[in-house]
Amino acid sequence: MHPNPAFRQMPVDQSLAFARERGFGVLSVNHDNGPLISHVPFVVSDDGTSLDLHLVRSNPILQALPSDAVIAVSGPDSYISPDWYGAPDQVPTWNYVAVHLRGWLELLPQSALRDLIDRQSAFFEAMLSPKTPWTSAKMTPEVLERMMRMILPCRMRISDVQSTWKLNQNKPVAMRRRAAAEVAGYGIGHEVAMLSALMSGVPEE
Secondary structure, eight states: OOOOGGGSOSOHHHHHHHHHHHOEEEEEEOOTTSOEEEEEEOEEOTTSSEEEEEEETTOTHHHHOSEEEEEEEEEEEEEEOGGGGSSSSOOOEEEEEEEEEEEEEEEOOGGGHHHHHHHHHHHHHGGGTTSOOOOGGGSOHHHHHHHHTTEEEEEEEEEEEEEEEESSTTSOHHHHHHHHHHHHHHOEEESHHHHHHHHHTSOOO
């Protein structure tokens, strides 16, 4: 996470809401043989105090549980050319949004898995409207049961939410909005249109 306080001002509830909407991140825990990492979908509780996820039984992270853990959630990002500011003596940088969720990760009873699958699929299926949502009820019961035996439910109690919203807040308004327009047209990265909009919407100093 970038240490500049200018990029660390987003309220916790907004950063948590961003992570909730993304619902996908990089899970990391410590292990005797070094850090373990897995890319996982997750669902954040309504009150923001916990998140649920599932891991395939062969995932080595399960051997480290219970454990402190962090999930890094990435947002839009792009390279920023110094030329885009329209001012001399600027340097290249990379703008991005990232949220880190930290907490205690542990296994849930296997009986919690079906509810987790249903909540998680309902959350993402709702984003596909007007598509008729998929539900686990569409599965053949025997097939669903067999597949659920392959994965285990987990819950992380969220103890800390940190975020970086690096959007050129340390630049004058005119410079960052000029750069935002260039990002929209020529950005190199991920979801550059969203990043451009965020950069343009940074409150004026």
